Amino acid sequence: MKTKNILAPKKLFPDFFCVNCVIVFVIYIVMLAVLILASSIGFGFLPEVFDGPRSIIGKFITLLADFKPLPLLVVFLPLLGGPIEAFMGKRSENLRDTMVVNSTFVTFLLILLMYPHVVQGDLAYTIPGVMGYGLSFKVDMLSYIMSVTSGVLWFFVTIYAHDYMGIEHHRNRFYLWMSITFGGILGTVMAGDLFTMFLFFEIMTFSSYMLVAHNQSRESMLAGNSYIFMGVAGGLCILLAMILLYAYTGTLDFVPLAAELQSLGWIKYVMTALFVVGFGIKAGMLPLHIWLPKAHPVAPTPASALLSGILIKVGAYGILRLSLSIFMPNLSEITGFTDPLWIVSKNLGFMIIWMGLATMAVGVFLALQQSNMKKMLAYHSISQMGYIIMGVGVASYLGYKGGMGFAGSVYHIVNHALFKSLLFMVVGLVYLRTHELDMYKLGGLWRKLPFTAMVCLIAALGITGMPGFNGFASKSLLHHAIIEAYEYGHPSFRYAEIVFTAVSAGTVCSFIKLFGLVFLGKCPEKYKNIEGEKGMMDLAMGGLAILILAIGHAPNFLMEKFIIPSARTFTYEAAFIDKYLVNINFFNYLELIGMVWVYALGALVFAFGMKLNLFHIHMYEWLDIERSIYRPMYRGVVSASKGFTNRYEVAIINSDVVIYSFILTGVLFVLLRFA
C-alpha cells in the first residue's frame, strides 16, 4: 500500500480547504451556542437578532423549520450529495473535501432547524404507498438526540478525514459511501415505523461495508466478509421478526403494543429474541460481536471513528426503540409498576441486562490483552456498548420505573460517541505520523504531539469517568440504574454492581496503559524526528474535546433539555423522573468517593499487570467464539454445499428419466389413496 501523502508537510499559506474549515467551524460553534440558548430561554431572543434588514433570514428560517418534509430533506441531502461529491472528486480533491464538509454542515444546520417542531412533538412526515407500506419519518426527542450526535460526529470526522485520507486510495469511493452511510443513519434514527427503519438499516449496512473493506487488503476483505454476512443475517432476523409482528398485530408503527402482544404466547418471545439478535449484531453485543474487532483496525481511521461512534449505537438505538414502543404498554392501560402488562418488558430486560454485563466484562478483559491500539479501542467500544445495552436492559426491566436506565443509556450514547471518536482520531494521527499501531513500540510522543497528547488525556478521562468530564455523568447514571435494578428487581443484580465497578476499573487501567505507553516515557529512536501536529486534524479533535469538557462541566444541561423531555414521551412514571432525574446532583459525595476507589483499583491493576506481564495472556483457542462457532458454521455450509454439488450434481443430471419415473409413480401412488 503506497503511503504517499498528497499534502505537502509544511504549508506557508493555508489552502482553501483549511480556510473553509476554520470558517465553518466557527459558525458551527456559534450555531451550537444558539441551540443552547434557544433551549434554555426559549426563542425569545431570536426576533431581536433577526429584526430589521435581516428579517428575510428569519422568515427563511421559519419557513424551513415549518417545511413538512424536512426529515426527508435531511436524509436525502447526504444520499444525493454523495454521488455529486464523488463526481467532483475527479476534478479536484480539495473541492470535493470542501463540498463534503459544507454539505455535512448544511445537513447539521437542517437537523438543528428541526428543533422547534421536535419540542412541540409534531414532526412527522409520511409518504404513503412507497414499497407497499409507505415510508414514514417521525422525529421525537430520542431520534433528535441521535441525529444531532451523528451530525456533530460526521462534521468533525469529515474535517479530520481530509488530511488522513492522503494515505489511502480510492478516496472518491470513500467519500461517496461515507455520505450514503450518513443518509442511511439519519434515515434509521428518524424512522417512524419499523419498515422505514429496516429500509435505511439495510442501506446503512451495505454502505458501511464499503467503508470497512475500503483498503482491499487481505485482512480488510476478511473483516468485510464477516461484517457483511453477519449484517445480512442480522437484517434477515429483523425481517423475520417484523413479519411476525405485522402478521400478528397488523401494524409496524412504534406504538405501545404490549396489550396486544400479551395474548400471543411464546411467539412474542421468538419475536423479541429475533429483534435482539438482529440489532445486537449491529450493536456488538456478546456473542455476536466478532465482526467488531476485525472491522475497526482495518478500516481507515475516519471510518473506524464513525463505526464506533455512531453506527454501533444504531443497534442499541434499535433495541431501545423496540423495548420502548412495542414491548411497552400504553400509559392509559397500566396501573403502576406491578401491572402484569410489563411482563414481556421485564423478561426482555432481564436477558438484556445480563448480556450487557457479559459484554462489558469480556470487552474490557480482551481490550487489556491487545497491543494494537485500534483493536484495543474496538474492544473498548464493545465494552462501552455493554454499558449502554445494560442501561437499555434496565430501562425495560424496571418498566415503569425505568427512567434512570433510559437516561443513562441515552446519555452514554452521546458521550461515548464523542470520546470514542476522539480517541480514534488520536490514534489515527499517531498512525499517520509514525505508521505504527503497536502501543508497546511507541513512547514519549508528547514532545512531538503535545496537543494530541492533551486531547487524548481529555478523552481518556472522559471514558474512564473522571468528574468534570462527560463520562462521569453517564456512568454515575448507569451505576444508579444497576443499583435500582437490584433494589426493585432481582437480587442477583448485587453481583452486577460488582461487575460494573470491576469493569470501570479495568477501563481505567487500560487507558493508563494507552496513555502511558504512547505518550509518556522514552521516545524510541526512529520516532524522534516525526513531523508534528496537523492543522485540520487538530481542529476536529479540539472541537470534540471542547464538547467533552462542556458536557462534563454542565452535565445537567443535556439532561434537562434533551434527555428528560424524551423520557417523558414514553411510559415512564412521571413522579419517578421528577424525584430522581430532574435536577440531579451529579457531583455528590458518594459518587466522587466511588470514583476515587475505581481509579485506585485501576492503577493497582495496571501496576500488577505490568509487573507480572498479565497483559499478554493468550487465551485457549477453543474459547475464541469465532474459531469454534462462527467459522465452522460458515465453512460448514459452504463446503457442505460444494461437496454435495460435486458428488451429486452429475449423478442427478445423468439419471433424469429415472427421477421422472420415480416421481410419477410416487405422485400416482399418493394421489390414488384418495380414490
Add this chain to the structure above:
Amino acid sequence: MNSTHFPVYILLILLITAIIIPLKKGRYDGLFRIEMSIALGLALLLSFILFMDVYRTQAFYYTFGSWDSTIGIQFLVDDFSALMTLVVLFVATLIIIYSLRDIEHEIQKEQLFSYYSLIFLLLFSMIGMIFTNDLFNMYVFMEILSLTSCGIISIKRKKENLLASFKYLMLGAIGSVSILMGIALLYMVTGHLNMLAVRETISSVWQLYPRNILISLGFILTGLGIKAAIFPLHIWLPDAHSNAPTPSSALLSGLVVKVYVFAMGKILFRVIGQDIVKAILVPDYLTYFAATSMIMGSVFAIGQKDIKRLLAYSSVAQIGYIFLGIGLATELGFSAGLFHVISHALMKSSLFLSAGAVIYQTGKRDIRNLDGIGYLMPVSMGVFSLAALGMIGVPGLNGFMSKWYLSLAVLDAGKPVFLLVILISSFLNSIYYLPIIISAFLRDSKERENVMVIDNLPKSMMIPMVILSIACLLTGLFPNIIMNIIEKAVPTFIL
C-alpha cells in the same frame, strides 16, 4: 378503440414476422433490425392497449371463428393474462434489442435468420399459452414452445449445447406426453376440452370417476413439473440455460419457465378447482417440493463456478418461491406467487444480460476470474449488483417486496415453517451472490489498474440492461402498481 381482437392481432404479428424473416434472404443489417424492432414494438403497443382496456372494463372471452366453445378454441383475456402478456413482451423486447448485437458473437451469420424466426415463434407460443382457455390448445402451444426453446439453445453449434438441447428435448417430450395423457384422461370423463366447461362438470364427475381425475392430475403435475423445473425434475435446466446464447438464457429463465408455472396454476385452480385440489392435498405437496427447491437450488448454486450455471440454479430456487405461493392456495399466496413471477422475470433477465455483457466484452465466465471487473464494466456490474441485491432481499428492490408478500401469505395460511425456509434461502442466496459483487468491485484486477471506465459495449446492449434494472428498482419502490392489478385478478382465478 375496441380491443376485442387484439389478442389475435398480437399473435398474428408475431407469427407473420416469424414467417417472413427467413424469406428475407438479405444481409443481417440495420434495416432488418429495424423491421424486427418495429414488429415487436407494435406488438408491445397493442398488448399495452389491450391491458389498459381490460383493466378498465372487465375480462372477456374470445372465441376463434365464433365457433361454439365446445368445439372451438377460446381465449380468456382477463387482468392477469393481459398483464403477463405485457410483461412478457416488454422483457422480450428488451432482450431482443440486446441480442441484436450480442448474437453475432455467439452464432454463425447464416443462422441468424433462423434464430430470430425461432424467437418470434417462441413469443407467439408463450402469449398463446397465456391467453388460452382450451386444454388441447394449451398442449399445442406448449409443444411449439418446447420445440422453439430447444431450438434457440442448439442453434449455437457447440458440443455441450447439442447435448443439453437433446436432453431438454427428450425430457420435454416426456413431459408433454404426460400432460397429454392427463388431458386425455380428463377428456375421457368430462367430455370437454374447454377449461371452464371442464370446471363446470368436474364436481359431478368427481363423485363418479375419482380415479381418472386423480391419475390425470398426477400425470399433468409431473409433466408440468418437468417443464417448470421443480426440484427433482429440474435436471435439464442447468445445462440448457448455461450453455445457451445469452439472450436465449434470459428468455428461457426469465419468461418461458414462468409460463409453465402459470399453466400449472391455471390447471389446478381453473380447471380442477380448489375444492377438489385441496381435498386431495395437492397444494401441500406442492409446497414441500417448493421448499426443497428453494433450499437445494441455492445449495447447488453455491458450488458452481461458471456464472451462467450459477444463475440457472438460482432460477431453480426462485421458481421454488413461486410454487410456494401457488401451493398455499390462498388469495394472498397466489398474489405473492404471481408478483414474484413478474419480479423474477425482471431480475433474472437483468442478471443474465449483464453476465452476458461481461462475457461479450471479456470472455470471462468463471467467477473466480472476475476480480476488478467492476472498474472495467461499471454499468454491467452495477446492473448485476442491483439485481443480485434484489435476489438477496435488500429493501427498495422488488425481490424484497415479493419475499415480504410471500411471508405474509405464508403466515396467513398458517404454515410458519416456510417462513424459516424463505429466510434461510435468502441467506444462502447472499452466500453466492455477494462474493461476485465484492470481487468485482473490491479486488484489484491482475491485468489492469482499477480506474473506472465506461463499458465498451454497444448502446443497444447497455440500454436494455439499464432499463431492466430501473424497472426492478421502480417495482421495488412502488409495488402497488402491480400488486393492485394482481389482487384484482386473483379472485377470478381462484374462483
Add this chain to the structure above:
Amino acid sequence: MGGIDVFIDNINYIGAFILFVIGLYTVLTHSNLLKRIIGVNIMETSIFLFFVSIGYIKGAQAPIIDMALGDIVYVNPLPSAMILTGIVVAVSITAYALSLIIRIHEAYGSIDLNDILRPKEGESNE
C-alpha cells in the same frame, strides 16, 4: 366372466398404458440416444391410441353425416382431429431430435450416452 369382459372392453386403454410403460422402460434402460428417441415415440404413440379410443362408441356409425339415416350415434370425431395435430407434433419432435443426434455424432463421435458423458465426469462443473 365379468373380469375378462371388463378387460376386453377396455383393452385399448390397457394396451395404451402398456405401451406407455414399454416406452418409458426403453428410455430408462438404454443409453443409446436413438433408442431413447424411439422410446419417446412409443410413449407418444400410446397416447394417440388412448386418445383415439376415447372417441370410440361401440356400435356407432363412422362420423360422416348421412341424412338418410336420421338421428343415430356417431363416433366422436374430435379426438381423431386432435390426434392428427398430436401426430404432427410427435413427428416434428422426432425429426428435430434425429437431426440433433446426427450433429451430436459429428461432435462427439458416438451416440451412446455413456461414451459421451464419461470424459465429462472428471470435469464435473469446472
